[in-house]
Amino acid sequence: xxxxxxxxxxxxxxxxxxxxxxxxxxxxxxxxxxxxxxxxxxxxxxxxxxxxxxxxxxxxxxxxxxxxxxxxxxxxxxxxxxxxxxxxxxxxxxxxxxxxx
Numbered sequence: 001x002x003x004x005x006x007x008x009x010x011x012x013x014x015x016x017x018x019x020x021x022x023x024x025x026x027x028x029x030x031x032x033x034x035x036x037x038x039x040x041x042x043x044x045x046x047x048x049x050x051x052x053x054x055x056x057x058x059x060x061x062x063x064x065x066x067x068x069x070x071x072x073x074x075x076x077x078x079x080x081x082x083x084x085x086x087x088x089x090x091x092x093x094x095x096x097x098x099x100x101x
Contacts (some may be wrong), residue, residue, distance in 0.1 A: 002037055006047025011054040021052060065090055 001023045008019040008031060020035040021028060065077040076093030079085040 001043045001045065002035070003045045003047040003050070003052065006050045006052045008052045009054065019047075019052075021047075065093055067095065 003021045003023075005018045006021065008016040008021065010016070016031065016033065018033055019031060020033065020037070022030040022035055022037055065075070067074050076090070079088040
């Protein structure tokens with residue numbers, strides 16, 4: 001598989017515009033601009049206006065999850081009942097009318 005012309009963010013903080021990313025067997029084989037790839041049956045994905053990152057990005061905010069004034073029962077900023085809580089969504093507990101702290 002080849003993703004073409006995407007914006008790639010590297011784990012170092014560097015950014016590559018119009019980059020191609022070549023995958024085979026579930027692994028990244030190459031990253032670069034204008035990779036010369038000619039493989040029969042290659043799946044090509046147009047990455048124009050897409051961003052590729054080295055992992056998940058946590059867009060982090062406590063606004064609306066820790067009300068002011070606050071008591072323990074209204075603090076919805078963390079879910080501490082399991083080691084993996086990917087199923088928990090903070091927006092289920094956000095109260096937009098809450099004043100910022």
